[in-house]
Amino acid sequence: MGRLEGRVALVTGAARGIGLAAAERLACEGATVVATDVDAEAGRAAADRIGATFLRHDVADEAQWQAVVAAVRERHGALHAVVNNAGIEGDPEAAKDPEHAPLADWNRIFAVNAGGVFLGCKHTIPLLAQSGGGSIVNVASVATLVPTPFITAYGAAKSAVVHLTQSVALHCAQAGHRIRCNSVHPGQVNTPMLQGLFARFAAQAGVSAEAFGENFRQTIPLGAYQEPADIAAAILFLVSDESRYVTGQALAVDGGYALAH
């Protein structure tokens, strides 16, 4: 019997990368998974493959959150786990340092990476509470643990998620909701997001993507990039009852990167 039999779980940004791995892992453990993403085509195909249901959903849009939660309530009658995973690095053409970053890019990154997580907590807490409690896992980043002037808004928005997570955890505990809320902090995970970022950094440095990737790998104390399944395993722990007294915590899955930087 799986660790999540009888549970309903919602995973955002589940069309690919970490979100897809998390959705798949939760489904393998017996959860009924609702996968959402802005990319409907890839999201639907991924959800079909792992036996999840799919809803198109922009996490930065409050009305869409209301519609998603209403659909989960109608179809499944309950919700026990939420993985606020959807995130963006922003406009690849825009400057990211604090001296030159355009406000529009800052605002969009905050709307998705911080606002989307806020809305995800706000709109799922009532259904989680009515379902007898549950677990919210917010996907932040190692960027909250080290300064990141090359991705300023991203690091700042992810840092907001840490504080939000603690506030949600304490609010839910004090309200007697039996809802836990924690954050997971991936380091460098082999996904389309990291590949895009590294391709740009390599071009800026005038080296090949392979050379850049190999140099960077050597700065990770455990000597390897993480795979999406590594982050999914941490998410599963925080969703499952094995972490039933863990709330308001930040769990880094970064191969020791933050320790060394």
Ligand SMILES: NC(=O)c1ccc[n+]([C@@H]2O[C@H](COP(=O)([O-])OP(=O)(O)OC[C@H]3O[C@@H](n4cnc5c(N)ncnc54)[C@H](O)[C@@H]3O)[C@@H](O)[C@H]2O)c1
């Ligand atoms: N890959 C890494 O190294 C890494 C490191 C630290 C943190 N993270 C975080 O992990 C999460 C997943 O990252 P990933 O590497 O799998 O990224 P990815 O770009 O490979 O996948 C992100 C998914 O989110 C979806 N998405 C984007 N904007 C959305 C929106 N507004 N509403 C709904 N869905 C949206 C995309 O369509 C895509 O399917 C993100 O929050 C990211 O910031 C990733």
